[in-house]
Amino acid sequence: MSEDLLLTFRSPPLPFFVESNRITYRPGEEHPNRTNLGVFDLLFVNEGTLYVAEENYKWILKPGDVLILRPDRWHYSFRPCDEETIFDWVHFQTVGAWEETEDNQPGSILGDYYTYAIRLPKKMKLNYPDEAKLIFSQLHEAAKSSSHGAFWDRQQRFLHLLQMLDEGWRSDAAKAAVSVAERAAAYLKLNYRTSISNTMLSEVLDLHTNYITRCMSEVFGCTPQQYLLYYRLDQAKLLLIKTDWTIARVAEETGFRQTPHFSRLFASNTGMPPLKFRKRFTT
Template sequence: MSVETYLTMEAPPMPYVLECGRAEYEPGDQHPSRSGLAVFDLLVVEEGALYIGEEDRQWEIGPGHLLLLLPGRYHYPVKPCVERTVFYWVHFDTAGRYAEFRGGDVRVRGPRRGDEPGWHAWFAPRTLRLPKSGPLRFPEEAFRLLQQLSDASARGRFVSLWSDQQRFIELIQLLEDGGWTGSGANVWKVAERIEAYVKLHYTSDITNQSLSEALHFHPNYLLRCMKAAFGCTPLHFLHRYRIEQAKLLLVNTDLRVADIAERVGFPNAPYFTNRFKREVGETPLQFRRRFHEREEMERS
């Protein structure tokens, strides 16, 4: 039984395309071996089959299937093509953070802007979820966009910069839709229901039991869904979201720390201060002071 693997990417910033091409291999040809590629490499097979490995994993990619190779990983041919093979390749990158999940566990986390646990749960207003490999859900539309991207790359990147980015985002949207199948889709949807509930009720006294009663799932199932989708527990997400809201009040109002703690749902000011310092690395007052000092420097 295959283990579901997918990638999450924070957005914004949105991933952006660098170049795209169409390649044809004859029997005996094979994909090059390399380990220094610093960008994502999306492979989509139109005809035949590619046999590709990444580190300790190997795939056979048939017609209408994709494989998303990660930056900085060792990629190599498992064996040469046995028939004429036609495929598209797309090199793209993202300034945001990303993570690869295999069977619900984080296996690779992108070296972008830190490595704090659960970053993708609150630092981005949206999290893209892309399949690592598998069939295209909308192959005709995907191949149309790939052909357009390939043709534009052959003519010159600067001429079609904006249209290429638009086509690429459409392609990413198709790939993301294609990942919503099977039990993994249910896990992600339940996690998003938890996220929405927390953001709506974060000022209230939320517990695992109250979440369970509100969403009609067992607490352990809610825990598994959040760990698989966001890499954190529901209550950890709640605390971090409360702190993000507290940051906004600290920099945009003159409210006392005790009043802010009450507004965002913490039971008292000392507990809020301890949680804030644990998550942010400084107390609420230090955070407010540093922000206003930076503002004064920018004005002068």
């Protein structure tokens, strides 16, 4: 269904604000007909009803509803407003990768240890519409200003808006594969120096081990233990480059209890033993 679509952006780079405004339509007026606008068009209804379509998808937007239209599709109104309608619009863009998928599918854009996958519902109803109205009002004011600081102000307020949409979706889909996988990953990254079993992870998340494993496999392409290993090895790489610690200490600091075991795993995954890796990047 059209309301189950999810837009995913890999960050960094972060999506960035272009322009915004608040519009009032009188009865009989309608949203403009546009093709390949070149920017994402985010709509938020304050009062009244908007009748908006994108290609073959159609939405009836009520107060509190948010809709994000793609930059590469045909947008149009399939029915004029039948009452006074007030809505906010925000144009934004990204220079990074993005995709649109069904929200029960992980898609191809995934976060990793250093990047984040921003996931925004194509359409959603905000739980805190009054907070959203304030954010939009502040964003419009910043957009009108030409001062040096206005650029930072509007970008920060726009990112606050994206964060609210991203977190709002996650709270509504707390058991979704993406949410479970990211909760598991966050715990693994926070505690990677200690021994973590699948049973321990299951108890922390209060979910069955098989379900956690399936979610992580769908979202990250690996099991929890594989994710933990990859993260530990990445941390080991950083320590080998940034410190002069012994290989034994690097192994211990990254959760490996036996140095020979660490060295074998490191060589197997990077193509060279730890000492050779260090020399390659520090000489």
